[in-house]
């Protein structure tokens with residue numbers, strides 16, 4: 001019964017959306033990362049993106065104007081990781097803040113002596129625990145290409161990771177997945193990545209296990225063949241986690 005009401009409510013939201021299927025299709029065609037999705041998957045993605053825009057509030061920082069293009073581009077890329085999982089995976093927070101370009105972020109870190117250091121660093125995106133996702137538009141625009149870098153996927157995967165607490169590279173598992181296998185494969189690949197650079201995998205992934213998972217996810221969706229080359233077992237468990245096979249999708253195209 002509850003599922004029926006939910007579906008009815010969602011259908012109403014989709015029916016009232018200002019964006020048509022053609023609008024979504026036009027935007028998708030500008031994003032190679034979405035290449036190879038089936039008719040069925042595209043339909044699902046447009047529906048999710050519509051519901052995403054209904055649930056999340058996107059606002060601009062530094063006078064950045066939130067146009068239809070901004071909304072559609074962020075919604076499509078953000079919904080790709082949850083295409084087969086559902087929007088519930090983004091529950092518990094509601095806003096996306098967009099800067100015109102890279103932004104400065106005040107950082108605070110505690111070293112091994114317990115001393116807190118404050119500083120500022122240049123960012124293209126951030127995801128806050130139970131808080132907003134922050135994005136640089138310049139980087140969002142470049143994200144749609146299939147070059148292994150995608151700030152939207154990166155930050156939204158942090159959100160998936162944060163569903164069970166602080167981001168640590170260990171998101172909630174799908175039914176039937178073995179958490180011990182995830183931990184084992186991720187930890188040994190992370191240890192290896194500390195000393196062995198891999199083609200197509202950003203060194204930023206060596207920062208900590210949360211960044212490693214986010215960087216791997218960018219490659220999983222954009223340049224999956226490079227992930228298979230680097231860590232085939234990780235491609236397989238990430239396929240189980242996201243319930244998608246980007247390698248097959250890109251190959252079929």
Ligand SMILES: [Zn+2]
Nearest residue numbers: 154158211214
């Ligand atoms: Zn990150």
